[in-house]
Amino acid sequence: MTDKSMTIIATKGTLDWAYPPFILSSTAAALGYNVTMFFTFYGLQLLKKDLNLSVSPLGNPGMPMPMSMDKWFPVLGTAIPGMQAMMTGMMKNTIKSKGVASVAELRDLCIEADVKMIGCQMTIDLFDLNQQDLIDEIDLGGAATYLDHAGGSDINLFI
Amino acid sequence: MSDNDQELDARGLNCPLPILRAKKTLNGMGAGALLKIIATDPGSVKDFQAFATQTGNELMSSSEENGEFHFLLKKGG
Numbered sequence: 001m002t003d004k005s006m007t008i009i010a011t012k013g014t015l016d017w018a019y020p021p022f023i024l025s026s027t028a029a030a031l032g033y034n035v036t037m038f039f040t041f042y043g044l045q046l047l048k049k050d051l052n053l054s055v056s057p058l059g060n061p062g063m064p065m066p067m068s069m070d071k072w073f074p075v076l077g078t079a080i081p082g083m084q085a086m087m088t089g090m091m092k093n094t095i096k097s098k099g100v101a102s103v104a105e106l107r108d109l110c111i112e113a114d115v116k117m118i119g120c121q122m123t124i125d126l127f128d129l130n131q132q133d134l135i136d137e138i139d140l141g142g143a144a145t146y147l148d149h150a151g152g153s154d155i156n157l158f159i
Numbered sequence: 160m161s162d163n164d165q166e167l168d169a170r171g172l173n174c175p176l177p178i179l180r181a182k183k184t185l186n187g188m189g190a191g192a193l194l195k196i197i198a199t200d201p202g203s204v205k206d207f208q209a210f211a212t213q214t215g216n217e218l219m220s221s222s223e224e225n226g227e228f229h230f231l232l233k234k235g236g
Contacts, residue, residue, distance in 0.1 A: 027175040030182035031213045099173040099200075109179055 005034040006155040009146065013045030015053040015088060015103065016063075021046070021159050022106035028155075029113035036149040037110070038141075040120035044127075047119055047134045051104050054088040066090055111137050118145060163192035170199045170227065177203045178210050181232065185216060190236040193219070198228045207232070 006028045010021040021043075025035045039047050046053075057063050057078040065073075065087075077083070095102065101109075110117070117138040124131060124140065131140070139145075150156045167184050169177035177198045184194055196207070204221060207230045211218035215235035222229050 023175050026179055030175070030179050031210065099171045099176070101173075101176050 003032070003034075004155070005036070005149075005153040006157070007036040007038065007146070007150045007153045008157045008159055009038045009040060010043035010046055010159055011041050012159065013042030013053065015055040015091060017159070018046050018053055018103045019100075019106070021157075022103060022110060024157070025115050026106050026109040026113060029110065029115050033155075035110070035113075035115040036118065036146075036153070037115060038118045038120065038146040038149075039138075040123050044119055044123050044129060044134070046103070046107070047117065047138055049133060049135050051107075053103060054084055055091050056084045057087050058084070063087075066094075107135075111135075116149070118149075163189055164194070165192070166195045166197075168197055169203070170197055172198065173200050174202050174206065178206055181207070181210070182214075185232065185234050188234050190234055192234045194232045194234065196230040196232065198230070199226070201228070203228055203230075 006024070008021045008025060012018075021037060025037055028035050045051075055063075057065060059078075061075075064070075117135075118141045119131075119134060119138045121140045121142050123129070165184055165188060167180055169180055172180065177196065177200055181194065181196055188194065204223075207218055207221060210216070211232065217233040217235065219231040219233050220229070221231075
């Protein structure tokens with residue numbers, strides 16, 4: 001078994017960007033890595049007990065739209081009310097139909113595999129977040145706490 | 160197959176679930192036991208090679224049959 005370690009700073013709080021940190025962390029843990037995830041700014045959304053993540057086509061020309069919708073909607077069309085909810089619903093259906101795990105499932109697998117999760121204390125204070133809304137399996141910490149893990153780690157990613 | 164050996168149906172699952180399910184199944188098996196995995200995710204071919212290299216479980220065989228991927232892992236000591 002490997003005795004390697006990995007840390008990830010998760011900074012984004014959308015449905016699509018929730019995947020890379022949780023996929024890499026759960027897989028690394030399965031390969032025997034010691035994994036630490038540090039959630040800061042919008043990344044803290046990924047620690048909510050009640051995960052309610054969305055994806056927006058707005059300002060995201062790389063996002064494939066179903067049914068060639070990008071052909072009939074001008075760029076500003078992606079800003080119309082309801083578009084974000086519709087795209088989020090469509091993406092969730094696609095995720096399910098393609099056998100891709102849900103974010104909650106991947107997060108549970110990380111917790112089960114003893115992935116260490118640290119929430120950024122400063123972000124919690126900055127946005128007046130309530131720690132009661134976050135899952136219990138986390139510690140809170142700051143930059144120095146993260147660097148303590150990252151300094152001795154083989155892989156450090158910022159997502 | 161001996162009593163120790165197991166089979167995992169990972170058909171329809173996408174990255175990284177086949178690897179995670181395999182790891183979980185291997186956790187409950189003894190050294191030297193064999194795990195047969197059937198998957199449909201084409202990415203799992205390379206992923207199981209990498210999994211074996213990094214975890215010390217041996218990939219005894221990897222093959223494709225009728226669009227499905229068959230793997231045989233031997234649990235390391």
